Amino acid sequence: MKIAITGAAGLFGYGLVKVFENGHTVYPLTRADADITRSEDVESIFTKIRPDVVIHPAGIPDLDVCEADPAKAFSVNVHGTRHVVEAAQRVGARVATISTDAVFDGLKQSPYAESDAPRPPTVYGRTKLRAERITLQATEAWVFRVSVLFGPGKTNFVEKGLRKLAEGSEYIVAADQIGSASYTLDLAEKMREVIEAKRYGLYHLSNAESCSRLELAQRAAEIAGLDAGKIAGMPSSAMGRRAKRLHYAVLEMGGLKREGFTLPRPWPQALRAYLASLGLAKKGNGAS
Numbered sequence: 248m249k250i251a252i253t254g255a256a257g258l259f260g261y262g263l264v265k266v267f268e269n270g271h272t273v274y275p276l277t278r279a280d281a282d283i284t285r286s287e288d289v290e291s292i293f294t295k296i297r298p299d300v301v302i303h304p305a306g307i308p309d310l311d312v313c314e315a316d317p318a319k320a321f322s323v324n325v326h327g328t329r330h331v332v333e334a335a336q337r338v339g340a341r342v343a344t345i346s347t348d349a350v351f352d353g354l355k356q357s358p359y360a361e362s363d364a365p366r367p368p369t370v371y372g373r374t375k376l377r378a379e380r381i382t383l384q385a386t387e388a389w390v391f392r393v394s395v396l397f398g399p400g401k402t403n404f405v406e407k408g409l410r411k412l413a414e415g416s417e418y419i420v421a422a423d424q425i426g427s428a429s430y431t432l433d434l435a436e437k438m439r440e441v442i443e444a445k446r447y448g449l450y451h452l453s454n455a456e457s458c459s460r461l462e463l464a465q466r467a468a469e470i471a472g473l474d475a476g477k478i479a480g481m482p483s484s485a486m487g488r489r490a491k492r493l494h495y496a497v498l499e500m501g502g503l504k505r506e507g508f509t510l511p512r513p514w515p516q517a518l519r520a521y522l523a524s525l526g527l528a529k530k531g532n533g534a535s
């Protein structure tokens with residue numbers, strides 16, 4: 248298939264391009280190819296490529312940036328998605344939009360199912376929910392809600408922490424944010440299966456098993472043989488952030504199970520594989 252991928256210079260975009268290049272003709276699209284806030288840009292590039300499928304991770308994923316500038320957040324995350332979906336429909340392409348666990352309120356104490364009512368307390372979450380609804384107006388479309396991402400191609404939560412520890416600095420992370428963790432390459436592989444099988448709909452997608460941000464950072468440090476004692480856990484409310492963080496956002500992957508797909512491996516195994524690929528996993532350190 249011909250697969251166009253928006254946000255190809257981003258963290259998830261990088262992983263999606265790498266995985267989908269295996270078996271498909273991929274068109275990686277960056278902001279320079281098409282600014283998604285400009286419908287004419289998007290329409291022109293899709294008319295040229297005529298993709299079968301558009302995978303759409305482009306957007307503003309920073310909660311605090313969205314909270315500080317709601318107009319910009321809506322312009323990119325909502326109107327940008329509308330432009331992508333409408334232009335894709337015009338050329339007969341199906342769309343897979345990347346969404347987030349931040350569409351939930353974080354008040355539950357058991358994993359969020361696809362059928363749970365979204366109630367986003369942030370500008371970011373509200374923009375992503377609108378983007379989901381725009382995407383799912385088409386019957387042949389996918390939305391994949393993912394959680395905190397790590398993977399190659401761009402600085403991320405895990406790599407940032409390891410860099411700080413390697414410099415001998417402290418790494419302060421939220422101790423009260425429990426969720427799922429997502430290795431971009433594992434998620435892209437699962438998306439490839441779902442898209443190739445044409446099983447449309449809304450999916451929760453992360454590595455299996457839950458963790459706090461603190462546990463994720465500590466496990467990464469252990470695997471890399473760095474001093475996990477330099478990671479300080481703090482309540483997210485004390486970290487001076489503009490947007491509210493969710494205390495609990497574990498994703499139940501009922502959609503994948505119902506459609507007969509296996510779940511991605513548990514996050515500690517994925518984390519080890521990621522750090523090994525960077526040459527950072529010290530032999531014998533950290534659980535597999």
Ligand SMILES: NC(=O)c1ccc[n+]([C@@H]2O[C@H](COP(=O)([O-])OP(=O)(O)OC[C@H]3O[C@@H](n4cnc5c(N)ncnc54)[C@H](OP(=O)(O)O)[C@@H]3O)[C@@H](O)[C@H]2O)c1
Pocket residue numbers: 253254255256257258259260277278281282283284303304305306307308323327345346347348375393394395396401
């Ligand atoms: N990161 C996470 O932990 C996380 C967690 C849950 C969900 N998500 C979702 O996953 C998706 C991918 O996140 P990510 O971490 O890969 O984000 P990212 O690294 O910031 O990548 C997003 C890409 O979108 C591009 N973009 C932004 N505005 C654009 C515009 N107006 N026109 C065209 N391209 C534009 C950016 O281009 P530039 O490089 O030019 O700025 C960037 O390359 C997002 O939809 C996000 O909501 C992310």
